[in-house]
Amino acid sequence: VKPKSILSTILLVCCMAIRLCLCSSSVVSSLKALHVQGQFSFDGNEFAATDFGNQFHFLPSAVLHPKKVSDIAATIKHVWQMGPASGLTVAARGHGHSLQGQAQAPQGIVINMESLSGQEMQVHRGKFPYVDVPAGELWINILHECLKYGLAPKSWTDYLHLTVGGTLSNAGISGQAFRHGPQISNVHQLEVVTGKGEVVVCSEEKNADLFHAVLGGLGQFGIITRARISLEPAPKMVKWIRVLYSDFSTFARDQEHLISAENTFDYIEGLVIVNKTGLINNWRASFNPEDPEQASQFVSDGRTLFCLELTKNFNPDEATKINKEIKSLLSQLSYIPSTLFVTEVSYVEFLDRVHAAELKLRSKGLWELPHPWLNLLVPRSKIHSFAEGVFGSILTDTNNGPVLVYPVNKSKWDNRTSFVTPEEDIFYLVAFLPHAVPSSTENNGLQHLLSINKRILNFCEAAHLGVKQYLPYYTTQEEWRSHYGPRWEVLVQRKSAYDPLAILAPGQRIFQKAI
Numbered sequence: 001v002k003p004k005s006i007l008s009t010i011l012l013v014c015c016m017a018i019r020l021c022l023c024s025s026s027v028v029s030s031l032k033a034l035h036v037q038g039q040f041s042f043d044g045n046e047f048a049a050t051d052f053g054n055q056f057h058f059l060p061s062a063v064l065h066p067k068k069v070s071d072i073a074a075t076i077k078h079v080w081q082m083g084p085a086s087g088l089t090v091a092a093r094g095h096g097h098s099l100q101g102q103a104q105a106p107q108g109i110v111i112n113m114e115s116l117s118g119q120e121m122q123v124h125r126g127k128f129p130y131v132d133v134p135a136g137e138l139w140i141n142i143l144h145e146c147l148k149y150g151l152a153p154k155s156w157t158d159y160l161h162l163t164v165g166g167t168l169s170n171a172g173i174s175g176q177a178f179r180h181g182p183q184i185s186n187v188h189q190l191e192v193v194t195g196k197g198e199v200v201v202c203s204e205e206k207n208a209d210l211f212h213a214v215l216g217g218l219g220q221f222g223i224i225t226r227a228r229i230s231l232e233p234a235p236k237m238v239k240w241i242r243v244l245y246s247d248f249s250t251f252a253r254d255q256e257h258l259i260s261a262e263n264t265f266d267y268i269e270g271l272v273i274v275n276k277t278g279l280i281n282n283w284r285a286s287f288n289p290e291d292p293e294q295a296s297q298f299v300s301d302g303r304t305l306f307c308l309e310l311t312k313n314f315n316p317d318e319a320t321k322i323n324k325e326i327k328s329l330l331s332q333l334s335y336i337p338s339t340l341f342v343t344e345v346s347y348v349e350f351l352d353r354v355h356a357a358e359l360k361l362r363s364k365g366l367w368e369l370p371h372p373w374l375n376l377l378v379p380r381s382k383i384h385s386f387a388e389g390v391f392g393s394i395l396t397d398t399n400n401g402p403v404l405v406y407p408v409n410k411s412k413w414d415n416r417t418s419f420v421t422p423e424e425d426i427f428y429l430v431a432f433l434p435h436a437v438p439s440s441t442e443n444n445g446l447q448h449l450l451s452i453n454k455r456i457l458n459f460c461e462a463a464h465l466g467v468k469q470y471l472p473y474y475t476t477q478e479e480w481r482s483h484y485g486p487r488w489e490v491l492v493q494r495k496s497a498y499d500p501l502a503i504l505a506p507g508q509r510i511f512q513k514a515i
């Protein structure tokens with residue numbers, strides 16, 4: 001390398017650094033002059049450069065803690081009016097449970113949506129009940145509010161300490177999705193601030209294109225400030241059932257049978273278990289074996305097993321009827337008989353189950369570790385090849401976090417939204433959810449876990465499985481184009497209609513703001 005080129009590189013870096021400093025100091029002074037009812041913070045914003053994934057850390061220049069929707073509109077309008085030259089971007093931050101910096105805005109403005117959550121939730125009873133909520137509200141709080149009226153949302157995520165805006169920007173998938181669709185299929189109306197700072201109310205009937213764009217839109221077309229969510233009568237109790245299979249085909253056949261049946265369970269998920277010891281013994285802490293003697297003879301060690309997880313909702317006066325129904329449903333399945341475990345918990349306890357696990361992990365310092373998660377949607381016709389290649393070969397253990405696998409019905413997804421699914425009537429969600437132990441060079445180290453993810457993705461590509469990523473992470477626009485396939489053009493049109501300067505959600509790395 002010539003000394004002259006080293007010198008010019010140093011000069012270039014210095015110029016860029018000076019430009020960044022000037023840029024961020026002019027951002028600070030221009031935001032200080034902006035009239036908002038909430039407030040901007042310019043220091044102590046490290047929380048906005050952190051997320052659950054704990055791998056990406058980009059500090060913003062400012063964080064807005066909005067009090068009113070008009071604060072968000074004024075801020076975005078301000079950035080819009082500064083034009084493309086400012087290079088400034090804006091990211092809504094829900095509960096910051098993204099995995100790869102999707103809610104971060106390097107040198108930009110992060111909007112702390114939770115400070116809007118103090119606004120009132122309004123439950124509407126009647127034949128088709130619904131609740132109006134601020135988008136920064138956590139699902140757990142919505143559940144508690146709705147339960148005061150004997151109601152609850154229909155579709156959930158496994159973990160409820162996530163915001164409405166955060167999950168609606170993705171999809172919101174859990175064991176109820178086979179019947180009700182994801183959370184984005186259970187919304188009647190949204191209030192959105194677009195990338196031009198306009199506040200727009202949208203629904204199927206009004207501004208329908210924006211409504212569909214924002215649902216599953218990865219924050220690209222507007223910031224959701226309020227949502228109207230469909231409700232149903234809430235049950236009081238839940239029968240929670242687990243059974244094991246040693247053969248993937250039988251497990252998947254039973255899952256598909258259950259999600260297609262008229263009369264079925266209320267929640268259907270599944271887990272892959274590889275090389276785990278003492279599995280059934282761990283269950284005993286919270287589940288009861290149907291046949292204790294047989295269960296005690298079951299040995300799980302070293303085998304790859306598949307756990308079907310089911311629930312049936314009920315009210316205390318329906319216990320006998322529900323037990324009969326469960327017996328009849330279970331009689332149609334081919335699980336290993338000695339592995340039937342059942343428990344009974346309140347509806348809230350069931351829905352908030354991951355929070356109970358969170359508290360345990362936090363107490364052991366395991367919650368704040370890096371989470372190299374990988375979520376995939378696999379078409380039904382390819383799930384067996386996937387299982388053989390991944391569960392049978394790439395995955396050597398699942399001791400570092402759960403691996404979920406369960407099918408959903410595509411008919412419950414609305415293809416006018418921004419969400420893209422595989423092109424088949426049934427597809428599976430497969431979620432690898434490990435935590436990494438820092439500076440470990442073993443199987444639980446970050447680099448090792450990331451390399452497993454890469455191997456899984458490479459395998460899917462080489463075998464042409466037609467897999468889509470859920471909570472997608474790509475680094476090039478080429479990859480995004482291929483993710484969206486024929487829907488890419490719609491995405492680009494919507495971007496130019498609602499956020500033409502590409503101000504919003506830069507952490508998704510789909511569009512770059514022109515500078």
Ligand code: FAD
Nearest residue numbers: 094095096097098102157158159163165166172173219224
């Ligand atoms: P953030 O991480 O804050 O934001 C996510 C993205 O949405 C960012 O791009 C952000 O800019 C954008 N955004 C946030 N708020 C808004 C808004 N109001 N308007 C527009 N854009 C916005 N997902 C499932 O589907 N099913 C599950 O069962 C499930 N379980 C999970 C369990 C755990 C422990 C964790 C950590 C995540 C889980 N997720 C699940 C993933 C989760 O749904 C997403 O990570 C979701 O984005 C988190 O919500 P958040 O409020 O933390 O969003």
